[in-house]
Amino acid sequence: MVFKINVNGKSQNVDVEEGTPLLWALRDGLGILGPKFGCGVGQCGACTVHVDGQPVRSCSLPIEAVGAGKVVTIEGIGATANGKKIQAAWTELDVAQCGYCQPGQIMSATALLNATPKPADADIDAAMSGNICRCATYIRIRAAIKQASG
Ligand code: FES
Numbered sequence: 001m002v003f004k005i006n007v008n009g010k011s012q013n014v015d016v017e018e019g020t021p022l023l024w025a026l027r028d029g030l031g032i033l034g035p036k037f038g039c040g041v042g043q044c045g046a047c048t049v050h051v052d053g054q055p056v057r058s059c060s061l062p063i064e065a066v067g068a069g070k071v072v073t074i075e076g077i078g079a080t081a082n083g084k085k086i087q088a089a090w091t092e093l094d095v096a097q098c099g100y101c102q103p104g105q106i107m108s109a110t111a112l113l114n115a116t117p118k119p120a121d122a123d124i125d126a127a128m129s130g131n132i133c134r135c136a137t138y139i140r141i142r143a144a145i146k147q148a149s150g
Pocket residue numbers: 036037038039040041042043044045046047048057058059060
C-alpha cells in the first residue's frame with residue numbers, strides 16, 4: 001500500500017505493507033539509513049526520529065500512525081538551529097565511538113534542547129535515559145549537550 005509521508009521537508013510516497021514500522025518505511029522504503037535498528041521494541045533509542053518535533057521510536061510506530069506528521073531524521077536535523085549546534089558539539093567533543101546509536105542520541109538531544117534550552121544534568125539524564133550506548137559514551141554526550149546549550 002502506498003503511504004504519503006513528509007520526511008525532512010519533502011513529501012514522499014512509500015510503498016510498504018500496512019502496519020510497517022516507520023523505521024522500515026524509512027530504511028527499506030525510502031533508503032533513509034540514518035535511523036538505526038537496535039532492539040525493535042522501543043527500548044534502545046537507536047531508531048529515534050522526530051515526528052512534529054517530538055522524539056519517537058520509529059521501530060514501534062506503524063506507518064499509518066504518522067499521517068500528516070512531519071518526520072525529521074538525522075539526515076535532516078542539521079537544517080534546524082539546535083540540530084546544527086548539537087551536531088557541531090558532537091564533532092568537536094568527538095562523542096561517537098562505534099557510532100551506531102549516535103543518530104538516535106542526537107535526535108533525543110536535539111529534542112531536549114528544543115524543549116529545554118539550558119538543561120540541567122537531571123534534565124539531560126531524564127531526556128537521554130532511553131538512548132542506550134554500548135560504548136558508554138554517556139559522559140561525552142552530556143558534555144556535548146552542555147556545550148551546545150552554552
Ligand atoms: Fe527502536 Fe531500539 S530499535 S528503540
